[in-house]
């Protein structure tokens with residue numbers, strides 16, 4: 001059993017073939033997919049897919065690369081996150097690669113998402129690119145550890161992973177870990193504890209080997225598990241079961257209950 005912890009099923013590459021995507025997920029034992037929201041304008045479609053299909057979950061948030069849509073307030077996010085199939089806030093974070101300073105609006109938006117996650121009790125999906133120091137700094141300042149969450153499509157160093165783990169975050173690996181050139185990232189995939197590791201496709205982008213360059217989809221996520229298993233010298237079943245358990249622990253809010261009880 002596998003779960004795709006991060007994909008974009010409402011993007012045009014996949015949206016027209018949801019029944020096919022779901023059928024191929026079933027064939028490959030991918031039992032759930034978290035369909036991640038990137039703009040408020042897109043959110044109704046993201047939610048509709050989650051409402052229509054048992055195995056699809058939704059998030060609410062505005063991605064740091066989207067500048068032209070409606071800016072979410074903390075209250076917007078809290079209100080939209082009340083729906084039971086909305087299991088996370090994001091994707092949010094910082095991206096200094098695609099866009100250039102001044103990016104005060106991006107940092108402020110990230111803070112708004114963290115505050116909304118803390119208030120709603122739902123975990124964060126964090127994107128960080130060429131901005132690891134500021135991302136971790138804002139996470140600490142805003143108490144992101146209280147909400148918890150995942151560093152998605154992780155491509156940073158081992159020390160950034162360690163800092164995120166210290167804040168209680170999970171680390172999610174995408175198809176990038178299967179790329180031949182990704183030797184540093186493969187080291188990180190060996191290092192992250194199995195009980196804090198998630199797998200994802202980030203579909204429709206970043207298809208894993210042997211589909212590199214093609215349109216990605218959730219049914220390809222077993223290839224990410226197989227690569228991580230090979231790197232760690234364990235079976236793909238072990239990576240599959242750990243990452244699936246972790247997914248439902250984090251996004252099913254079980255972690256929160258345990259934390260409160262403890």
Ligand code: NI
Nearest residue numbers: 006036091202
């Ligand atoms: Ni994404």
